Amino acid sequence: MAKASEVKNGNILRFNGELVQVEEFLHRTPGNLRAFYQARMRNVKTGKLVEYRFRVDEDVEICRVETNDYQYLYEDGEALVVMDNTTYEQFNIPKVLFGKSLRFLKEGMNVIIAFESDEPIMAQTPSHVELEITYSEPAVKGDTSTNALKYATVETGVEIKVPMFINQGDKVKIDTRTGDYVERVK
Numbered sequence: 001m002a003k004a005s006e007v008k009n010g011n012i013l014r015f016n017g018e019l020v021q022v023e024e025f026l027h028r029t030p031g032n033l034r035a036f037y038q039a040r041m042r043n044v045k046t047g048k049l050v051e052y053r054f055r056v057d058e059d060v061e062i063c064r065v066e067t068n069d070y071q072y073l074y075e076d077g078e079a080l081v082v083m084d085n086t087t088y089e090q091f092n093i094p095k096v097l098f099g100k101s102l103r104f105l106k107e108g109m110n111v112i113i114a115f116e117s118d119e120p121i122m123a124q125t126p127s128h129v130e131l132e133i134t135y136s137e138p139a140v141k142g143d144t145s146t147n148a149l150k151y152a153t154v155e156t157g158v159e160i161k162v163p164m165f166i167n168q169g170d171k172v173k174i175d176t177r178t179g180d181y182v183e184r185v186k
Contacts, residue, residue: 002062004037004054012044012116014061015052019044019121044121065121067114072105082111097123101176103158104129125176130185131155132171139164 007013011022020041029035037054054060070082070091079092080102093113095102097120105111105125114122136152149161154174162172162181171185 001059003056004058004060005056007037007039007054007060007062012063012065012121013041014063015041015050019063019116020050023049063116065114065116067112067122069110070113072107072109072111074107080105082113085110091120093120093123097121098125100179101125104131104154104156104174104176104179106131106156127176128173128182129176130171130173133162133166133168136162136166136168138167 007022007025009022009025013020013022020043022039022041024038024040026038027035028038035056037056039052039054041050041052042048043050069085071085073081073083073090075081075095076092079094080098081090082093083090091113097113098105098111102125106129109126109129111126112124113120131154133152134155137150139150148164150164150166151159152162152166152168152172153159154172158179160174160179160181166172166181166184173182173185174180175182
């Protein structure tokens with residue numbers, strides 16, 4: 001157990017039996033009242049925002065979270081199998097932890113996973129991935145007067161919007177957080 005004065009932004013706490021990540025932690029000293037810490041925390045599993053006032057001497061439980069790089073191997077039902085790059089140990093990670101960026105994940109890619117006492121609590125895909133276009137309609141001549149977009153399918157099966165000059169077989173860079181086309185890769 002630690003005191004509330006030892007908490008920093010980014011720490012993971014066990015708060016009311018749930019894991020929360022501290023987003024903002026401010027020390028407040030109002031005029032004639034006692035000082036306190038105003039905390040804004042996000043629940044790791046549900047993503048809900050929690051606000052709480054800690055007394056300066058209040059006990060809090062700061063969790064020890066280990067974050068490491070893993071290689072995505074394959075899909076197994078409702079989980080993804082990843083391998084530790086140093087020990088070659090394999091883990092099953094629930095798909096839910098990856099969110100919407102899961103649809104751009106390809107076998108062999110590196111992902112970042114955070115564990116708290118052997119339980120995966122957070123998973124993150126690379127912010128940008130390079131994927132090949134497997135299908136796109138041919139561009140019609142004369143459609144280039146404005147920055148017109150067309151639909152194209154990438155190798156993971158996701159349909160994205162790309163500029164008219166992108167053809168089948170081209171490699172493109174995609175932002176996994178938004179699903180938007182970034183650039184063509186040579």
